[in-house]
Amino acid sequence: MKLSKKKIGIALLFIVLFFFFLMLSSIVKYWVNKNSEELIGRKVEISDLHFNYAKFSVKLDGFRLYELDKKNDFISCKEFYINLNPWKLFTREYSVSEIYLNELNVSLHKTAEGYNFSDLMVEENSQAVDSTSIEGEKKLLKFAFQNIQLKNGNISYYDDENENVIDLKDVNVHLPLIAWNNERSEMGLKFAMGKSGEVSIDADIDHSVDRYAVNLDVSSMDVSPFVVYLKDYMTISKMNGLLSTKLHVNGSLTDFMDVFVKGDASVKQFSIYDSQENLFLATKSADVVLDSIDLGTSHYQIGRINLDSTFLYADLYAESSNVEQIFQPYLDSDTIEDSTDTLFYSIDTIVFQKGGLRFTDHTLNRKFVYDLSHINVNIGTIYADAPAIPINYEMILNGAGRSSGELTFSLKDLYQFNMKGKVEKLDLMSFSPYTEFYIARPITQGDFDYTGSISMTSKSLTNQNDLKISELDFGAKTKDPNTIKAPVRLALYLLKDQNDLIQFELPVSGNPNDPEFRFGKIVWKTLLNFLVKTASKPFGLLGNLAGTNPESIEKIPFDLLQDSLDANQMVTLEKIASILKKKSELKFLFSQETDFSEEKDLLAVQECAHRFVLSSDSLVPSIKNDQLLKWANEDLAFKNYILSFDQSSVDESIQDNCKVIIGDQNLTSMFDILITKRNSSLENYLSDSLLIDKKAFEVKTADLRNLSIEQRAPKFRVEVSLQ
Incomplete structure (x- = not known):
């Protein structure tokens, strides 16, 4: 049977198309691998590419998008699969029944110049489409993406400026449906962070009311990578701890401040170190219950805050404290803003259990270290208008x-x-x-x-x-x-x-x-x-010890020319001795004071009276020393005796004439003997009669020439100190 040319042509066309579609995946792979740098400025490699024409699906194995250096991977994927629904195009809808990515690895790199993907982004001033040239009414874009899955992904974020790395491992994402007419969208995201951290996010978006609900579950996430982002607030070298939280977030898609949060959060084995890597704060666990956080209405209602085994290390230096040094960036910043919004906050209870504080004072001549331990503090309900917030403590x-x-x-x-x-x-x-x-x-x-x-x-x-x-x-x-x-x-x-x-x-x-x-x-x-x-003024207390009037032991009065102790003075010294027996570390100082001019006058009159008696065999009546001057001025025989001396003058007083007769040198010697006798009488009575250790007292003579007028009376002024 002879075939017509038409049938042969159709057969050849089918054969060509068959081989074309059979080889298309290899052609596309080759073309992309060769021309990717011209298309996007980056080297792209595809290990294997398959088109399934029956299912209208594309499977890609071994995808690699390089960095600009053509050596390191920016994005790589072990397997990528997409299943299209081309029949939906007849209804002007873009439909995908499945998107699957396995072992997607993304390496994000931030430098001082920007990010490692900045060259792939379209500049703001460029326009792929001039919207003003589109004529007619805008047509509604219809789309539907079903069963979007990411398995075993890894995302690494390198921050050169802060010398920090954040790794998200085992990232798993599930999006059941994203569609133009879908009233609700759901999403599931899970990934590992650090050695033990796990993060799970379940989101539910209600497009009919433009609201979303997110359940965030974080378990044992290492907080150490985030220390660099606290530098604007704190000066610290490192931070450790495992964060866990379960939060429910409900918010609006149209008002980003309309957010409501509730749940709980905790951190275990938390610690902060200062810039010198000295431990500043450590806690075994800190737990917070968030009853209601409403950002839109500035309503913050917190339940119980519990801190277990929290320790603070406080150091005081001459310039400042370590607390001030750590929070200096925050103190230097202008973070306080006036707000007309009504703020409401409340904390139900704050509990500190088994806490501790080590205080070290470096401002002294040697370091002082003091520990407060087993600190237990309970703080009652806190809110702005609370009339009284109660606190109980023990330590x-x-x-x-x-x-x-x-x-x-x-x-x-x-x-x-x-x-x-x-x-x-x-x-x-x-x-x-x-x-x-x-x-x-x-x-x-x-x-x-x-x-x-x-x-x-x-x-x-x-x-x-x-x-x-x-x-x-x-x-x-x-x-x-x-x-x-x-x-x-x-x-x-x-x-x-x-x-x-x-x-x-x-x-x-x-x-x-x-x-x-x-x-x-x-x-x-x-x-x-x-x-x-x-x-x-110690004598108030000392008088009580001695059972006497405090004023009676503050001073020991003497008469003019008195050179030995009388009974009253001995009693005073006995009371002081009784105090020393009870307060053996005390030391009493007895300072002799007098009016040396007045005493010298009387000494001169006394010596002249003595010579008068020896020269005339007359008897001088027994009179007190303070009456001696009066007698000398009234006794005519004595006055005549004084005036009989060539040095005397009727124009001078009795005491002045006596001083001239005796002579200043002799008078000074006599005065010194009087002062010495007084000191000796007191010292001997204390040590010999009352058996007081000489270390417990001292007897001396004051600077008589420079005494004030009120001090110029014969006495011993008593002072007390410690030995």
């Missing part, structure tokens, strides 16, 4: 002492503050670096107990402090410069009772509205004033 002080208390404060009125607290068995020896710095002596032993209360409003502050210090003792003097010149150690020693206890009340008051008001400064100033007053 262990440096492994031994304890502190506990309760307080209330208000965010509405920051001056509204009330507190009751106590400290028990605080070991004072730990504070030796401070006492060495301020008074040049370490504390060798001592316990401190305290109860106190604070009641403060905007106009008044009342602070009651009850202090008890037991068995306080200081060590030997150190070589530290004495910063505080006030006799603090003496005051504390004087405050001790017979049971070796120091107990006193320290009331503090002030006006918080005063621009100079500083609570800590007021308390310290009040305490220091109390101690200075105690040390500068």
Whole structure:
């Protein structure tokens, strides 16, 4: 049977088309591999390409899109599959029944110049289509993409500027349907991050109401890669921790601020290190319950915040603290913005469990380190208009002492503050670096107990402090410069009772509205004033110890020309001796004062009276020393005796004539003997009769020439100090 030319031509056409379509995948693969750089400026490699004409599908194996250097991969994919629905084109709809990608790897790279895909993006000023040239009405674009899947993908993000790498591994995405007329769209996304982190995102989009709902589930995600993005707020070297969260997000597709969030979040084994890689903050776990977060209405309602085994390391330096150094970028930035929006916030409960604080003071002559441990704090409901926010706390002080208390404060009125607290068995020896710095002596032993209360409003502050210090003792003097010149150690020693206890009340008051008001400064100033007053006027306490009037032991009066102790003076010294037996570390200083001019006058008259008796065999009546001058002016025989001397003059007084007769040199010698006898009588009575150790007292003569008028009376002025 002879075939016609027409049939032969049709047969040949079918044969050509068959081989063409059979070889088309190889042709396309070859053409793309060869011309990709001209088309997109990047090298592309395809290992294998298959067209399935029966299913209208395309399968691509071994796809690689290179970086500009033609060496490293930008995007690679082990397998890509797409199944088309060409019949939908008759209804002007672009339809895909399946898109599948296996082991898609994407490497994103950010440099100072931009991203590694910037060259692939169309510039903003270029237009592929001039929309103004389109005539007629715009036609509705119809599309439908079903069963979109990404399996076992990996995305790497390299940030050169911050020297940081973020890897998303085992990325799995499932999109059941994306269509132009689909009222709801769903999406599932899962990927691994770091060694243990897993992230799952389920999204549901309702196009009919332009809203979306997202469920975010994060498990044990390593937060360390994100430390570089905190540099605008904190100066830290590294951050560790595992973040887990379950959040439900509901929002609007048309208003990005219309977002509602609820759920919970936690971080385990969290830690932050300062710029010198010293540990600053660490917590075993931190859990937060988000009851309701509404960004659109600025409504933030947080449930319970729980911090377990949180430790803070605080260091104080001469210039600043490590807390200020860490948050300096935030403090330097202008982050505070005025807002007219109504802000509502509330926190149901904040709980600190088994917390700790290590405080290190580097400003002293030697480092002071102090630990607060087993800190438990419960904070009640917090919101802006709360009249009183309650706080209860307890802690262990440096492994031994304890502190506990309760307080209330208000965010509405920051001056509204009330507190009751106590400290028990605080070991004072730990504070030796401070006492060495301020008074040049370490504390060798001592316990401190305290109860106190604070009641403060905007106009008044009342602070009651009850202090008890037991068995306080200081060590030997150190070589530290004495910063505080006030006799603090003496005051504390004087405050001790017979049971070796120091107990006193320290009331503090002030006006918080005063621009100079500083609570800590007021308390310290009040305490220091109390101690200075105690040390500068110690005889009130010493008089109580001796069972006598404090004024009776502040000075020991003498009569003019008296050179030995009388009974009253001995009694005074006996009382001082009884104080030394109870306060053996005290030292008494007896400074002799007198009016040397008046005493010399009387010495001259006394010596002349003695010579008068020897020369005339007359008897001078027994008179007191303070009456001697009166007798000399009234006795005619004595006056005539004085005037019988050539040096005498009727124009001069009796005492002046006597001084001329005796002579200044002899008179000075007699005065020195009088002063020495007084000193010796007091010193001998204390050491020989009362058996007082000479280390416990000192007797000296004051600078008599420069005494004030009120000091010019014969006496011993008594001072007290520590040995």
